[in-house]
Amino acid sequence: MTPLLVDFPVFDPVAIAVGPFAIRWYALAYIGGIVLGWLYARSLLKKERLWGGPAPVSLVQLDDFILWVTLGIILGGRTGYVLFYNLPFFIDHPLEIFELWKGGMSFHGGFMGCVLAVIWFSRRNGLPILSLGDLTTAVAPIGLLLGRIANFINSELWGRTADPSLPWAMIFPRDPTHLPRHPSQLYEAGLEGIVLFIVLAIMIRFGALRRPGLILGSFIGLYGTARIISELFREPDEQLGFFWRHLTMGMLLSVPMLIVGAILVARALRKPDTHQATPSLQANP
Template sequence: MPLAVLPFPRIDPVLVSIGPFAIRWYALAYIAGILLGWAYARALIRSERLWGGPAPLAVVDFDDFIVWVTLGIILGGRTGYVLFYNFEHFVADPLEILKLWKGGMSFHGGFLGCVAAVVLFARTRGLSIPTIGDLTCAVAPIGIFLGRLANFINGELWGRPAADVPWAMVFPGAGPFPRHPSQLYEASLEGLALFVLLALAVQAGALRRPGLVVGLFACFYAVARSFCEFFREPDPQLGFLWGGMTMGMLLSVPLFLAGVGAIALKSWL
């Protein structure tokens, strides 16, 4: 038995409900993450010290990019979830793909959607792809942090049974066993810790070497996500995969390798 069991804070996932319309914490997490990230990116662009001179793009450029990256996050995240996590379900009922309010977003799919948005926008504007990628990755942990907190409020993506931690919780719908609050582990590592790491790198001059922040983000996120997967219950429709790994772990492998490649490239240049 665990040392103690903390009560799960039963926060209503719906903040405000007006007739058939509902404002959910999950949706607010996405909106707040985008807005706060936007404000932070604007501050970074305005700081000539971080770039060693004027930034290679204007604030108005990133203002326009927000629409592109928002679409990339939503379309990529949903597509990734459909393809990687529940393909058979959505093939049987394709209309379910449109029901975003039921949840179901993949970080790795969202990352690929962001990559597509960065490449397309940069080519359209004649801007540096690595530079826009660096700004996007520098601010992304804000949204990840808020998104994981929303997962916790929703009582979803809970952890594996915990027998030796004093902060185990019994999640609604997860059975009688106390579990790791893995959503909070992910919020702490993939969100807060990653944000601090990248902020320190930016202050140390990482933006002067385009692509370095992208590499650091990819490597640290992949490691943090893989670590947290040891405490997170695998998706029931998938379970454990090759070698006892989870889908989150498997998808983090190419992300980590891409990050190593990006960092190594900056070392050679």
């Protein structure tokens, strides 16, 4: 079989430039993920049948929450990257912690930032924490999908070396080895973005939002599973390498998610439906 290697094209990391101002693809991914997630969350809140009654969060409260969850994503994502992935470098170059345009964000840190935002906002506004967590994680795959596509466009976080006979093996221009590799960014976009969104959407349609914590726990557990699978094809960060043979930092950080997710799902399923649907709603979940 003749090897079919894809020579990855070089994309300009800057998507839009107007004079001295530049917007990068990665920034657009964050903006697009937040805006589309907000719109999807609003549509979920408007459908009382999904909640078995009035939604526990109002549209006005959701609009206010967007600012806080955005801060949680950015501050948590950057803090997680600094602590988990490149702490020695940032100790020596502390000012570069604030240079977000150079890249360097951690999903696990961003997720913890979102958790803190959900808890803080819920307590401040008297909202059920688990329900707001369900709403937040229901829309999260949209941002994950766009973020991984931005990683692909930026030719970063590429995969491990692949068999040259693999039809979609790619040579990334920023890779000094020029070896064929898995496009692991696309694997992650598919698993963490598309597949996870579809699974959660189906669960929502069949009444998962009526059991607080079920979508939240499912997201946590399924993301952890998807990330561990994706890490099998992703090249570990150069400054970290592997831990204990073939384990990566992404895998280690995802293991606790499997445990927490399973606990939340089990608790949600044990509790009775907190919003009993009417017979007509039960007939059309």
